[in-house]
Amino acid sequence: MFLGAYRFDGAADDLLAAYHRLLQFVPAANLHFHACAVDPTGLWVYDACPTREVFQAFAAGEGFRLAVRAAGLPAPHVMEIGELHAAFVQGRQVIALTTLFTLRPASLPPPSAVATYRRAKSSTLI
Numbered sequence: 824m825f826l827g828a829y830r831f832d833g834a835a836d837d838l839l840a841a842y843h844r845l846l847q848f849v850p851a852a853n854l855h856f857h858a859c860a861v862d863p864t865g866l867w868v869y870d871a872c873p874t875r876e877v878f879q880a881f882a883a884g885e886g887f888r889l890a891v892r893a894a895g896l897p898a899p900h901v902m903e904i905g906e907l908h909a910a911f912v913q914g915r916q917v918i919a920l921t922t923l924f925t926l927r928p929a930s931l932p933p934p935s936a937v938a939t940y941r942r943a944k945s946s947t948l949i
Contacts, residue, residue: 824855824918825875826907827882829899831866838866838896845894856910856918868899871907878903 831838842859856871872878881887882901891899910918 824871824873824907825878826856826869826871826904827878828902828904829868829870829882830902831868831896831899833865833897835861835863835866841895842866842868845890845896848890848894856907869904875903 831842839861854870855873856869858869860867860869870878872881888898891897907918909916
């Protein structure tokens, strides 16, 4: 899963209202990982897509550009961050990837990781 960020500059209150309008265009099932943060000069939106290529196509696509404009947001600064390996919300891991980088539910650690952890733990001298 590839993580990117969108930076919207402007007044936070105005941007947040427009951001919520933008979400009306996005089916919840399409939000694989999504977070929004506000700072004194604007809004950050972190969004993950299945691959870098999907993120690039989405971010550069006319559909996204039109949705941003229709919501009343300014054109964003788009940043490619990288592969998303884990995400936690209130101490709960909500995204976990195996060593082969295949997506697994966070509640099911990969068997190889558990075995490796147990071997390392049992060989550690305290």
